[in-house]
Ligand SMILES: Nc1ncnc2c1ncn2[C@@H]1O[C@H](COP(=O)(O)OP(=O)(O)O)[C@@H](O)[C@H]1O
């Protein structure tokens with residue numbers, strides 16, 4: 001918690017502490033419920049340790065009085081000192097257990113929140129991901145959950161502790177030294193109000209500093225991401241200057257804030273000790289007139305510092321709770337989203353692979369005003385190979401996304417094996433469709449795991465067989481670790497063509513009835529393309545296949561080509577027929593490509 005002291009709350013992080021907002025924190029509290037026993041036990045230890053510590057000033061006062069020979073329950077300076085040590089020991093034992101118990105509760109409940117959140121995230125529909133940036137979602141599962149973890153492990157406990165200290169302290173003082181307490185209570189609030197006003201102003205300035213720093217950091221991020229561009233334009237000096245200008249602005253604002261902070265701190269120190277002087281002065285005169293003992297004055301001063309400390313702490317806690325409410329709100333928002341419909345159990349029945357689009361029109365939910373597909377009509381019989389051609393942005397990939405039920409089909413009908421996709425069990429439908437995309441992203445892990453992704457229980461023989469059919473075995477078997485070679489971040493980097501062949505092996509193992517190749521060879525050089533094409537030909541055997549290809553040479557042999565333009569099918573037929581059509585759309589595409 002300490003590291004967050006003094007950092008300003010972002011405007012969007014602030015939440016009023018009203019009933020409705022507090023109930024949001026309550027909504028997250030359901031994750032703590034399973035561990036409520038430990039939580040309340042922790043609270044109990046916390047109460048014990050706070051109350052034990054509160055007896056400390058009282059006994060310390062008695063120690064001073066014992067020096068001037070006054071009598072108490074136990075006599076002698078040494079004995080009272082031992083009692084003080086005893087109090088410290090007991091309170092440290094209590095403190096240990098409350099820290100341990102709260103950690104147990106918060107670690108486990110935060111794990112549960114993260115799991116629930118992740119499960120929810122992966123089950124949300126594509127529409128959700130269209131609206132959110134990945135970075136934002138990651139910060140939900142990291143930063144926001146950590147914020148709540150702080151809240152449930154320390155902030156709530158602190159709140160509880162400060163309130164106990166404050167109330168018990170004031171009540172105790174009112175009881176033992178009423179006159180001096182009233183005097184103290186009269187001076188304290190004035191200080192607190194002044195400190196709060198000042199504090200708010202300083203927080204605003206330190207937020208400005210943070211904003212400037214963030215702006216400067218963007219420069220670093222941007223340039224490092226596109227370092228090639230920077231270097232190719234010889235822009236190193238320009239960027240360095242830009243960065244140092246940004247940093248100078250940070251220094252300027254930070255120094256302004258530091259000026260105010262300095263003034264604030266010296267004021268607080270002056271006022272605080274001024275207050276102490278005033279109280280001591282009044283206390284000393286009470287001691288002089290015999291109304292109070294020296295020991296009582298000492299314990300009074302100690303109590304007052306306890307109370308002062310908890311008032312200062314409460315301000316901090318208030319800000320923390322405001323932030324925590326913001327975090328809960330954002331988490332609940334995700335947890336309350338509706339997941340994709342049932343991916344529950346289903347009967348695996350064989351799928352033939354007939355595909356039909358009946359008068360399908362479609363707009364992406366994020367851009368409802370643009371009709372990406374307009375009355376698409378197509379019919380692909382099981383086992384046929386067809387191609388979708390057309391300029392980029394024509395709507396080819398969108399057709400595939402509808403087939404996969406990534407988005408709901410609202411106008412017209414998409415059918416697989418004569419049954420509308422809307423009626424298909426999501427998991428069953430998708431488990432029968434294989435995709436080889438243009439950019440294959442492999443998961444960090446071994447090549448074996450990547451190939452077996454669609455069939456985790458595949459045997460070694462099946463995996464090798466698939467790799468062989470995909471033309472991937474040649475390079476995999478050359479790695480010293482073979483199938484167990486790690487790929488991705490900390491492993492071997494595979495070339496585009498090699499990644500593609502791993503993806504093909506994965507699809508072969510999945511053995512889907514329907515296969516989709518979305519520009520699968522578009523980003524490969526001629527040599528890899530030949531190898532990948534060979535593997536693809538093997539993969540396409542006995543499957544309904546939709547090929548989306550940029551290079552028209554790869555789709556000459558298909559049964560039928562659909563040519564798309566602006567979301568409409570403008571031509572369809574075999575390559576030989578379409579290519580010779582005078583002024584035909586496809587014929588023009590072909591001409592353009594050969595002119596390249
Ligand atoms: N997730 C999306 N949200 C909104 N619009 C999209 C989305 N994906 C694609 N589009 C738009 O839909 C149109 C068709 O895209 P797409 O089907 O990917 O074209 P193609 O695959 O033929 O190049 C484009 O104008 C594109 O900008």
Ligand SMILES: [Mg+2]
Pocket residue numbers: 396397398
């Ligand atoms: Mg596309």
